[in-house]
Amino acid sequence: MNEEPRRRPPDAASHTRVIASGAEALRRARALAPALRERARQTDLDRRVPDANIAAILEQGLFHLASPKAFGGSQLGLNDLIETSAEIAAGCGSTGWVYGVLAGHKWLLSLFPVEAQREVFGDPAALVASVVRLGGDRPSRVAGGYLIRDAVGKYCSGIDHAKWILLGVGVENGDDPPEARYLLAPKSDVEIIDDWHTVGMRGTGSRSLRVKEAFVPEYRSVAIADLARGASPGAAHHNAPLYRAPFPQVLPLTLAGVPVGIARAALNVFVENQKVKMSGWPEQQIGEQSASFVRISWAGGDVAAAAALLRVDCLEMDACADGAATSPFDRARYIRDIAWAGQQCRRAVNNLYEAAGGSATYDTFELQRIWRDVNAATAHNSFVRDRAGGMFGRAALGLPPGKFDKIGH
16 A cells, blocks of 8 residues: 555644544534524525634634545544534534535545645645536546536535535547546636525525636546446545445435534524513413424424434444445435435424414524525435435335436446
8 A cells, every 4th residue: 555645744734623533523513503603694695604614614623524644634434524514504504515515525535546635635724616517518538637628517515615626527438428537626727607596505605617628637537437436546545444435325425414403403493482482471371382392392303313314324334344345225225315314304494484483484584594494405416305215216126226326336
């Protein structure tokens, strides 16, 4: 094994607070939540996560949970990343989403050639956003790398704060089907299109981008087929199961904690409001609020069940020495569980919102923003119940995945 990248860049320690355990990460994230909640409404109005939020998360070292120790990271597991995302999202859903994206991409970057890792990790404050599917003209192979021309992409969460952008592309491959790859480009190579006007998750600033022309060197690329086979260039340099987790199932997991955190926030807000509302009521009137009591109970159960299921799956992946060998059934199960957990959280928030009364229609009512956020978050493809359920049903019956369902090799 090449030990060279295990030498930490000389300035990494001064910018990265290495976190020794998941419990420590949760303490740090929980301490940030009150300030994130204070800024949440302004985040929604600005359609952008405040610089202060990103700076605070960086200062606490939380963006580096999944970064390799070789480059000054904490190298904790998927479960720690998901639970930390939930804590941040409980303060502000949009900030939690951007955190899940940017911290998750530190993991994906760890699978790139070591030259690319050194280039990005050498600046501990550098964050990486992504476009999963870049449209327009297909990139072409040229001497030393790839040329992108006249391409566009949507949903680039966190682009306001990123220095680098991961671009999911299909590279022209002669008479053969296009080769699926991730290309890593500096943000200076892209033009941001301010089109993020949405019903919820407004603060994520998940704007579109355009690439007029950009060259990406070979060392800043990785074949998605290699990721799926567990043969990525970077994985050989980092001795931890985290970097051999099953691809692509691990990608949506970095977002799976966000609906959990949002739903926990909704439950807390609803309970706080009910306490205030009932504080001056006579005992008999309080006793007649059984519908609210039941909704609190069931919402709490839904969120707890969602979090527990995700925890089981994450711990399973964290303990797996070779994620590439994960069975098609388990791959489909992970996909199903992510969608199920997200939809349980959505249902919990919707049930609470229904019981909140006319006050919930006001933009200034905190639960209204939370309700918009959870419904927008779970519209993400990873949380679509019908898609995930169909994939699992086929796997359970021993059928191959559908033509357009990429669940494994």
